[in-house]
Amino acid sequence: MSPRTSKQFDKIRQEKKEIIMEVSLELFAENGFHATSVSQIAKKAGISKGLAYNYFESKQDILDELITHGFDSIFQNFDINKDEILTKAEFAHFIKMNFKLLRENLKHWKLFFSLMLQPQIADTFSKDYQEKGAPMFQMLFNFIGSQGSNDTEGDLMVISAMLEGAFLYAVVAPDIFPIEIMEEKIINACFKIIEG
Amino acid sequence: MSPRTSKQFDKIRQEKKEIIMEVSLELFAENGFHATSVSQIAKKAGISKGLAYNYFESKQDILDELITHGFDSIFQNFDINKDEILTKAEFAHFIKMNFKLLRENLKHWKLFFSLMLQPQIADTFSKDYQEKGAPMFQMLFNFIGSQGSNDTEGDLMVISAMLEGAFLYAVVAPDIFPIEIMEEKIINACFKIIEG
Amino acid sequence: MSPRTSKQFDKIRQEKKEIIMEVSLELFAENGFHATSVSQIAKKAGISKGLAYNYFESKQDILDELITHGFDSIFQNFDINKDEILTKAEFAHFIKMNFKLLRENLKHWKLFFSLMLQPQIADTFSKDYQEKGAPMFQMLFNFIGSQGSNDTEGDLMVISAMLEGAFLYAVVAPDIFPIEIMEEKIINACFKIIEG
Amino acid sequence: MSPRTSKQFDKIRQEKKEIIMEVSLELFAENGFHATSVSQIAKKAGISKGLAYNYFESKQDILDELITHGFDSIFQNFDINKDEILTKAEFAHFIKMNFKLLRENLKHWKLFFSLMLQPQIADTFSKDYQEKGAPMFQMLFNFIGSQGSNDTEGDLMVISAMLEGAFLYAVVAPDIFPIEIMEEKIINACFKIIEG
DNA sequence: GATGAATGAGTATTCATTCAT
């Protein structure tokens, strides 16, 4: 007879929100934000449309929370000291860490690639993404320089492109470009590029 | 009705179609297929909605023709002899050719990246894209092998990723990654990777 | 469970009901019945939506009780002996009493004006309102006649309109038509009209 | 085979818009803006919901055009010279003109009374209404003064209230307060009030 | 060829109400 405690409510809320976000991530990543309807989300989540709006203000709001959550999952685990100079072993480990996070967040990455291409969908995404990525670029830059590259900026561009491309392949054609195999090759290629 | 008249009609038809496709490409690339309405297309093309349906069976049909046309623009210019072994100079020229075609078809490429990420939008796109790209991969593969790489497949993966990443960057962040600058660096990096 | 305890419960119940009604009156009067949601009411009353349904059967029920309560506040205080003939002083006092009740029940009046204009919202309102007002009209009629008017019915119409208009102004434009000032003027005008 | 001329399209558009506005006025006036759905409007107008949006940007837009149109119908016909001093006969004629316009625009008036009570529905309504009415008040004020009233402002208030009340009665209870009868009585009452 | 009026199914969102706890 007594009402549920606020802790119980919190738990219910949290669980439902997570289901909705999980389902939404899947649909947004696979079909795109605009091609995904709230009805689809509700159906796949096994809830009524109305309930989705009990937890999120709008479809856009779901996306926004998904982005924030994705940023956290992918970047928070780094906690990069961008001024530290890495050894080669540390660099290799750093790249592996990146691929590990990629493997664990494939759907987030797929969503992110979509958002890169259609920045209007989430207006601050591009800016936020660049901000989040900045320390990583800085660290890469420092490492490349420390290894005696004679075109630090150029090497950074090329290596960044290679990583971005590998990530894109991992997301859109994982069968043809298996992450596990690419990982090792990419690291080696980095050293070849830097050392010239 | 002389044949000349009908030829003129054909010309008019062709020109109108081209305007519609141009405008559609712009909108699809920038805002996405689903976020673009036929009304927008008609308005931007300066025609009535009805007329668009005179030239195309459906919105989907516009996209399909755009894809075909894009494939032609980008790949037809190659006419690759995939079994020919390139010299280093020819390879460099080949990469430059690719970047030239990128520069000339930025919007097509942007659209293509979107379609890679949402294959359902145009169901045969991924397959067709792979088919169109196959000779290029073959040729790359042959070149890498001919240069004495001791991990031809691995190098192919890495170089492909680098090119794909560079193209993506050129499309989504041309200010930060200017095509002209990347072009040279990428070619050099390719040689470093292959030669080890 | 002593009777005292149950009495206390009753008191609590009554107080909660009053809060809900007060809040609802404010929102219904200001924003209209249809534009007011039960959520808004619950939030402003500091209770849960569910609890509102513990006290009232429906949103409509809140309105109905509000109307009844409004009728009581406004008309009960009169207890008019409609057959009694008033002196001029008594008439002036009667009008003043009306304005006093107006001032004390501005929100009820605002709600009532809305209901006059949209009778479907509360189906018996118009009828009830007329019934409640009948004795007042009768009394006015008697007074006008007793003062020697030679068009009792006409004067009744005109005076009623004047009062209704003054009340409407007091509700929608109190800054431009301050009740205190109108009060005196209206009384004088009544005498002028009747005496001709 | 040739497309309709733009004149023909204009005619169609104009006629459809008028039907939609007529139907909307009826429903808004009778049931209120919020309680009227676009589906109802479309159904009553004998068109599809979609078509309504072909002609109006939103439900709000229908209301806004209705207000503008109502202002025109009611006030434009006056073209008051607010500085001219009226004779008694002219004043009587002016009031009669008002009642005539009331009779011809009963639904607009009903809508306007609703909007007075819920100004949020159409945010500029109250301001616009006051602006439109200002010359009339000025003219009334001048007339009252010219007739030797010793409380011009007070009389203006009282007479305005009487007119407003009469209009409200005409709108909500035309059976009990027939416009034709009130008209004459109101004019007489005005003179009594002014002359004291 | 060309127009834009017209449709209807679909979309995001709201909200009165119910109910397990």
Added chain:
DNA sequence: CATGAATGAATACTCATTCAT
């Protein structure tokens, strides 16, 4: 007594597509 999760029907609005002219 009290909570707020949950529902489902309704709402405003959009849009690909058709069609008479």
